[in-house]
Amino acid sequence: MAQRPERHxxxxxxxxxxxxxAKRALIRLVRGPxxxxxxxxxxxxxxxxxxxxxxxxxxxxxLSTGALGRALRAELSTDQRATLKAYAATxxxxxxxxxxxx
Ligand SMILES: [Zn+2]
Numbered sequence: 001m002a003q004r005p006e007r008h009x010x011x012x013x014x015x016x017x018x019x020x021x022a023k024r025a026l027i028r029l030v031r032g033p034x035x036x037x038x039x040x041x042x043x044x045x046x047x048x049x050x051x052x053x054x055x056x057x058x059x060x061x062x063l064s065t066g067a068l069g070r071a072l073r074a075e076l077s078t079d080q081r082a083t084l085k086a087y088a089a090t091x092x093x094x095x096x097x098x099x100x101x102x
Pocket of ligand 1: 016
């Protein structure tokens with residue numbers, strides 16, 4: 001059992017690109033009790049969750065490949081997809097690669 005000097009940072013993988021990142025760097029989506037997927041801005045809502053990078057590319061990939069629906073085990077309605085796409089449009093197109101936070 002090796003001791004790790006660094007503090008433990010919880011990591012999650014993006015369901016689109018599968019990159020593992022610190023939980024805080026990802027956006028959580030949750031399937032609510034009504035079965036609808038929505039963005040969980042606080043990251044602490046109960047329900048089945050999935051994580052995506054804060055980049056439009058990952059969101060579009062997750063929506064177009066159906067990875068999001070699979071991860072949440074939810075059928076995404078046309079309305080929900082539109083809402084999530086609108087959210088994705090507010091994100092940066094791609095990761096700036098360590099450009100820092102805005
Ligand atoms: Zn990603």
